[in-house]
Amino acid sequence: MKLETLLKRIRACRICEAHLPLGPNPVLQAGEHARLLIVGQAPGVKVHDTGIPWNDVSGDRLRAWLAMDRETFYDAQRVAIVPMGFCYPGRGRGGDLPPRPECAPTWHPQIMPLLKEVRLVLLVGQYAQAGYLGKLRRENLTETVRNARDYLPRYLPLPHPSPRNQMWLRRHPWFEQAILPLLRERVAVALADAPVSPAIVSPAPARDRPRR
Ligand code: SF4
Numbered sequence: 001m002k003l004e005t006l007l008k009r010i011r012a013c014r015i016c017e018a019h020l021p022l023g024p025n026p027v028l029q030a031g032e033h034a035r036l037l038i039v040g041q042a043p044g045v046k047v048h049d050t051g052i053p054w055n056d057v058s059g060d061r062l063r064a065w066l067a068m069d070r071e072t073f074y075d076a077q078r079v080a081i082v083p084m085g086f087c088y089p090g091r092g093r094g095g096d097l098p099p100r101p102e103c104a105p106t107w108h109p110q111i112m113p114l115l116k117e118v119r120l121v122l123l124v125g126q127y128a129q130a131g132y133l134g135k136l137r138r139e140n141l142t143e144t145v146r147n148a149r150d151y152l153p154r155y156l157p158l159p160h161p162s163p164r165n166q167m168w169l170r171r172h173p174w175f176e177q178a179i180l181p182l183l184r185e186r187v188a189v190a191l192a193d194a195p196v197s198p199a200i201v202s203p204a205p206a207r208d209r210p211r212r
Pocket residue numbers: 010013014015016017024025026085086087100102103104106
């Protein structure tokens with residue numbers, strides 16, 4: 001199947017509609033020549049409303065970590081963004097709920113083989129690390145991130161850049177000192193020689209998707 005066809009199917013997905021408080025609105029970005037793949041958690045409300053991945057303060061911080069401008073970040077032919085859950089899952093007592101469990105098992109095995117030119121996969125947060133590292137994870141996210149080099153050249157685990165993790169970042173200065181330079185170096189290698197082209201895949205305009 002062509003990537004474009006698959007993305008149309010994903011955008012029409014209603015598998016877990018009954019569990020989504022704002023209704024389905026799959027938000028992802030992918031081009032068949034993408035070199036960098038970002039696997040995050042699930043959209044927040046602002047991302048759901050705009051239909052643009054990482055279009056929030058977490059995304060601002062992630063782009064700062066990557067030292068990447070929005071133009072590059074949203075070029076689907078360079079950067080693919082495929083979270084563990086494509087739709088906003090709702091809110092629980094401790095913040096946004098986890099990605100819907102139906103989503104990644106349904107769609108990731110179909111989309112990943114079509115991203116043949118990916119050189120580096122950023123695993124942002126515990127759900128992405130559980131999904132892609134499984135038993136290779138260390139005892140907790142902190143130790144998995146601290147040992148990020150062990151998962152190269154394919155994977156690089158990161159904490160979630162949410163403002164809720166501000167304390168974690170303060171407690172672990174080694175992340176900015178050692179992991180961010182590594183991240184920027186590996187991203188530069190992954191994107192080296194990547195042709196710059198207009199994004200062929202963009203989320204459906206938010207105005208087409210009324211909130212419930
Ligand atoms: S979260 Fe995933 S499985 Fe559920 S409706 Fe959205 S795209 Fe479909």
